[in-house]
Amino acid sequence: MMSLESLLEKMWVDYCQLNPAAKRIYDLFVAKGETVLNDHIALRTFNHPRLGIESLAKHFKKLGYVEKNDYVFVEKKLYAKHYEHPNTDMPKIFISELELEKVSPFVRDTVNKLVDQIPQSVIDSETFAMSGRPWPMTYSLYSELAKESEYASWVAAYGFRPNHFTVNINKLKNFDDITELNDFIKANGYVLNKSGGEVKGTKADYLEQSSTMASEIPVQFDDGTHNIPGCYYEFAKRYPLENGKLYQGFVAKSADKIFESTNKMQ
Ligand code: OOG
Ligand code: NI
Secondary structure (H helix, E strand, O other): OOOOHHHHHHHHHHHHHHHHHHHHHHHHHHOOOOOOEEEEEEEEOOOOOOOOHHHHHHHHHHHEEEEEEEEEEOOEEEEEEEEEEOOOOOOEEEEEEEOHHHHHHHHHHHHHHOOOOOOHHHHOOOOOHHHHHHOOOOOHHHHHHHHOHHHHHHHHHHOOOOOOOEEHHHHHOOOOOOOHHHHHHHHHOOEOOOOOOOOOOOOOOEEEEEOOOOEEEEEOOOOOOOOEEEOEEEEEEEEEEEEEOEOOOOHHHHHHHHHHHHHHOO
């Protein structure tokens, strides 16, 4: 079995290759003398019986991760859970799924047909979380899905791979304040997600978050190569609970806005 460290490293390499902008931001922190640690990594899927959250989570559970809280996103028709590792230096894993019983028959039927094409061996492989798109996809079908659910279209186009990595601000030396970090990111030419304000959450929520808007990257479809939003980079600062320990959960009303970081920029 692959070690957790090598799986996370493979996921990071896949993410950087696909999203050069995220890697450039990481390099900006390194150039400032930072050691960048990840607060969490996020994955997306559909709640199809073969593919729900558990199909991704099972690989992380084998490597020691434990299920913690769950989150509901009524309007976006999403449900999510987060997982923690006993070694608190390891990033948390946040896995969401689109609730197929709540979407239109078009999206549901399309997704069911896609899922029928995945061999079980891919789902059961220890590298499933970075295995990419296991089905054929056209840009026109991608665009139709995006009209109803940007989330559905993102998973249809990219398949299974990290949606984002998240810089743990608490472990940075040069940035204490999330707005200072945001200014640094913007000064270097990157666009932040402004939905609900650039900083999502407050100290009273024990979690402040911000994220870049995913830049468009070329994706090969069966009807040609098209630029579509890829992955984004997130920044998270955690605050201590009354017991002195840093809050480790997520904040649904903030996450709801963070999801929009892969929307097409207007
Ligand atoms: C996940 C969005 C939520 C967070 O940290 O609250 C999130 C996604 O875009 O897949 O990552
Ligand atoms: Ni996140």
